[in-house]
Amino acid sequence: MNWNRLEALSNALGPSGGEDAVRQIVVEAIKERVDEFRVDHLGNVIAMQKGTAHVGFKVMVAAHMDEVGLMISHADESGLLHFDKVGGIDDRVLPAKTVRIGQNRVPGLICIKPVHLTTPEERGQVISYTQMVIDIGANSKAEAEKLVKQGDYAAFDTTFEDLGGTVKGKSFDDRAGCAVLIELIEQGPYPFDFYPVFTTMEEVGLRGARVAAFSVMPHAAFVLEGTICDDGPKERDLSPTTEVGKGPAISVMDQSVIADPRLVRLLIDTAEAEGIPYQFKQPGKGGTDAGAIHLAQTGVPTVPISVPCRYIHSPVSLLSKADFENTVKLMAATLRRLTPDVVARRE
Amino acid sequence: MKETIKKLVEAFGPSGYEDEVRAIIQSEIATLVDEMRVDALGNLIAFKRGSGNGKKIMLSAHMDEIGVIASYIDEKGFVRINPIGGVRTLYEVMGRVRFANGTMGVIGVEKMDDPNQVPPMDKLFVDVGATGRDDCPVRVGDVACFLQPMVEIGERLVAKAMDDRIACAVLIGTLRELKTSPHDLYFVFSTQEEVGLRGATTGAYGIAPDLGLAVDVTFAPDTPEPAVKMAIELGKGPAIKVKDSGMLATPWVKEWMIDTAEQNGIPYQLEVLPGGTTDARAIQTTREGVPAGCLSIPTRYVHSPSEMVSYADVLNAVKLLTALLANPLSKKP
Numbered sequence: 001m002n003w004n005r006l007e008a009l010s011n012a013l014g015p016s017g018g019e020d021a022v023r024q025i026v027v028e029a030i031k032e033r034v035d036e037f038r039v040d041h042l043g044n045v046i047a048m049q050k051g052t053a054h055v056g057f058k059v060m061v062a063a064h065m066d067e068v069g070l071m072i073s074h075a076d077e078s079g080l081l082h083f084d085k086v087g088g089i090d091d092r093v094l095p096a097k098t099v100r101i102g103q104n105r106v107p108g109l110i111c112i113k114p115v116h117l118t119t120p121e122e123r124g125q126v127i128s129y130t131q132m133v134i135d136i137g138a139n140s141k142a143e144a145e146k147l148v149k150q151g152d153y154a155a156f157d158t159t160f161e162d163l164g165g166t167v168k169g170k171s172f173d174d175r176a177g178c179a180v181l182i183e184l185i186e187q188g189p190y191p192f193d194f195y196p197v198f199t200t201m202e203e204v205g206l207r208g209a210r211v212a213a214f215s216v217m218p219h220a221a222f223v224l225e226g227t228i229c230d231d232g233p234k235e236r237d238l239s240p241t242t243e244v245g246k247g248p249a250i251s252v253m254d255q256s257v258i259a260d261p262r263l264v265r266l267l268i269d270t271a272e273a274e275g276i277p278y279q280f281k282q283p284g285k286g287g288t289d290a291g292a293i294h295l296a297q298t299g300v301p302t303v304p305i306s307v308p309c310r311y312i313h314s315p316v317s318l319l320s321k322a323d324f325e326n327t328v329k330l331m332a333a334t335l336r337r338l339t340p341d342v343v344a345r346r347e
Numbered sequence: 348m349k350e351t352i353k354k355l356v357e358a359f360g361p362s363g364y365e366d367e368v369r370a371i372i373q374s375e376i377a378t379l380v381d382e383m384r385v386d387a388l389g390n391l392i393a394f395k396r397g398s399g400n401g402k403k404i405m406l407s408a409h410m411d412e413i414g415v416i417a418s419y420i421d422e423k424g425f426v427r428i429n430p431i432g433g434v435r436t437l438y439e440v441m442g443r444v445r446f447a448n449g450t451m452g453v454i455g456v457e458k459m460d461d462p463n464q465v466p467p468m469d470k471l472f473v474d475v476g477a478t479g480r481d482d483c484p485v486r487v488g489d490v491a492c493f494l495q496p497m498v499e500i501g502e503r504l505v506a507k508a509m510d511d512r513i514a515c516a517v518l519i520g521t522l523r524e525l526k527t528s529p530h531d532l533y534f535v536f537s538t539q540e541e542v543g544l545r546g547a548t549t550g551a552y553g554i555a556p557d558l559g560l561a562v563d564v565t566f567a568p569d570t571p572e573p574a575v576k577m578a579i580e581l582g583k584g585p586a587i588k589v590k591d592s593g594m595l596a597t598p599w600v601k602e603w604m605i606d607t608a609e610q611n612g613i614p615y616q617l618e619v620l621p622g623g624t625t626d627a628r629a630i631q632t633t634r635e636g637v638p639a640g641c642l643s644i645p646t647r648y649v650h651s652p653s654e655m656v657s658y659a660d661v662l663n664a665v666k667l668l669t670a671l672l673a674n675p676l677s678k679k680p
Contacts, residue, residue, distance in 0.1 A: 237421040237422055237423075238419060238421075238427060238469065239418050239419030239427060239487075250488075252416065252487075252488030253363065253416055253429075253431065253488070253490075258362055258363030258431075258539060258542065258545075259363075261363070261364070264488070280486075280487040280488045282418045282419060282429070282487070283416040283417070283418050283429050283487070283488055284416065284418060284429030284430070285429075294388070294545070295545060295548050295549060296549075297549065297552050297553070298386055298387060298549050298550075298552055298553035299386055299387035299388035299390075299546075299548075299549030299550075299552075299553075300387055301387055301388075343387070345384070345385040345386070345387070
């Protein structure tokens with residue numbers, strides 16, 4: 001497995017709408033491996049690998065390139081940067097984190113009052129992000145504006161690392177999905193026309209996927225994700241959402257989609273036949289590009305499948321290499337078994 | 348008609364798992380329509396060709412019902428659940444549910460710090476008679492609906508899933524009554540309404556109708572201290588929708604419905620619903636926009652295992668819908 005690629009994707013800066021650096025890596029990796037590709041108006045990379053058997057049967061597999069991040073709203077007189085959030089970030093994970101801003105990756109850090117100066121009450125409170133500022137070492141507005149422009153994106157400054165059986169890095173939601181999708185392209189072609197789609201702006205409302213699915217209008221779709229995992233010890237015997245090390249997580253239902261039962265069945269049957277471990281993601285939690293794709297035009301049977309990732313939407317996440325490899329294996333084997341019959345409707 | 352209603356409301360069909368309901372409807376209407384097809388999201392689309400010079404009209408009633416989905420099986424074999432659609436835990440506790448594979452269960456509840464409070468969903472569990480994970484007949488991802496037979500109380504019908512099988516029955520009844528129509532009629536039995544009008548969204552896109560009408564239930568808050576204030580009563584006739592929180596009925600469509608009811612002496616009420624919406628919203632906002640309205644069946648205790656309708660309202664809804672479709676449109680934009 002190509003961990004360097006996941007590393008490059010994870011380290012790249014690409015909050016929603018500013019996915020350029022990620023797109024560059026993606027295009028470089030796939031351009032020699034696909035029959036055609038294009039970048040649409042919303043920045044989606046829509047590629048195609050011609051099928052070997054089922055003429056006209058189109059299958060889309062999507063992963064989103066964007067990550068949650070920040071956007072610089074203005075520099076104040078003292079040279080500190082104020083910001084807005086792009087996508088769902090918990091205010092509690094922001095203070096004292098280092099970030100990279102804009103195409104030039106200007107380093108900055110989110111300010112925090114030292115513990116010496118805070119009261120016990122303050123230490124028990126969550127600070128709103130509207131009260132936070134980013135320090136880039138500038139001493140005036142003019143100095144700050146030489147380095148950073150209004151509207152520049154900022155992303156967490158986290159370096160990918162191999163921890164042995166697991167890897168840590170930022171933005172595995174959804175660079176893990178992007179890396180799985182590139183592996184699938186390398187293992188192609190498939191019997192059907194394969195449309196790998198790297199989408200934009202998922203974290204702000206599935207915006208890229210909506211127009212990409214409309215344009216491709218596939219007969220079936222899979223969505224690859226790095227998803228929520230909550231497998232730490234608990235007092236009550238409740239769901240861990242997903243567990244690291246237990247294999248790819250199949251979604252049956254989340255807030256955005258009810259997965260097509262026939263595609264869920266195909267994934268399970270494939271996993272069982274091939275001896276690939278799998279788990280179900282706790283139904284009802286989260287949402288993915290599948291929410292937009294399955295509602296395109298006259299509808300698309302769709303299922304999300306994810307690599308479990310701890311601590312997503314924070315500066316750092318962790319995934320198991322085995323889960324990643326098994327997600328690639330399960331998806332590749334499932335695609336090889338997918339025929340038009342699976343999603344045909346008989347009256 | 349009552350037999351059809353009983354079959355429909357007792358069938359299993361939480362959102363996304365409407366197959367059993369679809370099969371019943373297919374067999375009920377097979378001889379009454381010209382064509383039937385099932386689209387990618389599972390909508391049953393039945394076409395009845397018009398005699399000419401009419402419009403392309405889409406009728407929509409949703410097949411799905413609210414339910415629950417297994418989210419976790421604990422060490423002792425108790426099943427944790429999450430909602431499918433607008434499930435109220437107050438109505439669930441100590442009720443019974445049925446899973447697709449026939450497994451039945453009782454919805455239990457953990458101790459509450461304040462026993463007078465409504466429990467949140469994560470305090471509920473389903474007891475399916477298992478003693479551990481190994482003998483639990485339910486897997487994560489299995490869906491369930493309320494287990495409740497239909498009963499008649501006076502002229503009222505009480506069952507789970509009146510929302511919206513009663514409207515499926517109204518469409519079936521209309522197909523039986525309607526001899527001819529100038530219009531090309533698309534009877535859509537839609538999926539996944541309870542989770543966001545999803546079936547109707549793709550169904551309407553595919554049909555691209557000139558006019559759309561949803562048939563759905565609405566609240567009848569004519570009970571002591573109701574949660575919603577609205578002038579709708581059980582037994583006073585079907586309701587013609589003026590507004591809900593997702594759709595303003597196209598004015599001329601609403602007027603056409605009112606005129607038709609008055610000309611045919613059919614009782615009706617006007618509905619201004621403060622919260623909630625129907626498939627009509629999805630139809631109205633598809634493609635470049637479609638004039639749309641909604642005919643509602645007044646229902647008490649919506650989204651509970653004991654939804655109550657008046658049988659007279661149901662029959663009058665069939666009468667009104669039949670009268671609307673039998674003639675050329677009496678109103679225009």
